[in-house]
Amino acid sequence: MAEVVIYGKPACPHTQKALNAYPEAEFRDVLASSQFLEESLHFSGGQRRIPVILKNGEPSIGFNGGS
Template sequence: MADIIIYGKAGCPHTKRALDAYPEAEFRDVLMNPKDMEDMLGYSNGQRKVPVIVQDGEPTVGYNRGS
């Protein structure tokens, strides 16, 4: 199974859709932990758009499938 991390914000509809699509993912709330925000910005090249989905070390910024 692939390791998946979703960086996002609680209450964000895009983050919720990503979490619904990847129920096995580890969720990291970037508003609750400054280190998670720092890590997310590293993966997203400084973009503050959520969610950032990291699967097998490869990031995807944003999620709009199923909208």
């Protein structure tokens, strides 16, 4: 099984879609933790777009064309 981590905001519809698609994912709220925000920006190359999805350590920005 793939290890999935999703960085996002609880109220973001694109984050919610990603969480629904990956129910096993670890969710990291970028609003609740400055560490998670910094990690998200690192993986996104500084882009302030969510969700940032790490699947087996490989980042992708947005979900199904949304962010």
